[in-house]
Amino acid sequence: MARIEPLAPGDLWPPDITGLVPGNDCTDHVYRFDAAVPGPHVLVNALMHGNEVCGAVAVATLLRAGIRPCRGSLTFSFANVEAFNHLDPQFPVLSRYMDEDMNRVWAPDILAGSGDSIERRRARSLWPLFAEADFLLDLHSMQHDTIPLMLAGRSARGRALAGRLGMPGFVVMDGGHAGGLRLIDHPRFTDGADGPVALLAECGRHQDRSSARTALAVTARFLAVTGAVATTALSPWLPSAEPPPPRFVEVTETVTVCSEQFRFLQDFKGMDIIPRAGTGFAVDAGRLLRTPHDDCVMIMPARVPMRGQTAVRLGRFRS
Ligand SMILES: [Zn+2]
Structure with missing residues (x-):
């Protein structure tokens, strides 16, 4: 589960962004x-x-x-x-x-x-x-x-x-x-x-x-x-070798939350793949939401789905 709780000692903490040498633009930060x-x-x-x-x-x-x-x-x-x-x-x-x-x-x-x-x-x-x-x-x-x-x-x-x-x-x-x-x-x-x-x-x-x-x-x-x-x-931050070509995922549908009752049927982590078209993945306003196609990729599911906001994007891999 994603966390709503406090940052722990081993977590990534906010860095100090003060005292940086200014450039030649006068907009702050x-x-x-x-x-x-x-x-x-x-x-x-x-x-x-x-x-x-x-x-x-x-x-x-x-x-x-x-x-x-x-x-x-x-x-x-x-x-x-x-x-x-x-x-x-x-x-x-x-x-x-x-x-x-x-x-x-x-x-x-x-x-x-x-x-x-x-x-x-x-x-x-x-x-x-x-x-x-x-x-x-x-x-x-x-x-x-x-x-x-x-x-x-x-x-x-x-x-x-x-x-x-x-x-x-x-x-x-x-x-x-x-x-x-x-x-x-x-x-x-x-x-x-x-x-x-x-x-x-x-x-x-x-x-x-x-x-x-x-x-x-x-x-x-x-x-x-x-x-x-x-x-x-x-060089301190570049990869040691040329990266291989990335995998492309095309978003086929953006699911927007319609009701306060929206809930996912599983704890999707992101980039989970649902093999079969027609598989229910969430319920919203009393309606079961189903995958529109086979091998449906769950892209960035919202941890706290909010009405009017994106709940998840559905996608498929493209060659
Ligand atoms: Zn962001």
Whole structure:
């Protein structure tokens, strides 16, 4: 079972993100560096969710190591610092956000609109920067899935970049959530045949130390593959050999919670495979929900399913 209880001594604890050497961007908790040689703008974001600290460990580690771009621009950002600063080790899950989920506010009309929340204000302050990124990696962790995943959205270019990275070993091609657009779903990163690319890495469970190691390795690989940073500078975190091609999972259905009575029929851990089509996997509003096809992959089942939010994504492996 995933845990709602306090962080334990052996868990991944929130890192210190103070005292980092500033870059040349004046937005708070944003660190931008420009190389003398022109090239793409590569951006790595952490803390879209305040309790997902593995990305913050990775970014703080790379900043403290003095990682700089060899061409173009490199930006590291910490998004929901307000929620992170409120992280109570007794109840870490409560610091996912302050007012609303920050990874559901990236629709252009919300960014341009007048609706107010702590998360919308921060998203509006970060968007001009994100809107300049050619390659963007958004670092997250999960409630109780231990298998790291790259979420590539629906775009061919997202899928292609995730394939080149090869880390982590699974790439999920999905269309997001009914609850609102994620950063990687912003039309800038999805529309048209060509253009900027954004990926979302789910690095493991929130409280696992291995999630921070995964976040560091995936980020190092991303910086190497995009050509932003010299591989020699990244060698402490890069894999020793070229990773094999990842496995691709296409989301066939996103299940949204309809009622307070939603419950799963099993304690799915994530990436569980249900062999037979028509197998019941959950009950919602008195209705049995069944798998739509054989070999149905249960992707990121919610630990606490909430009405209007995604309960689970169903998918199938693609060659
Ligand atoms: Zn997240």
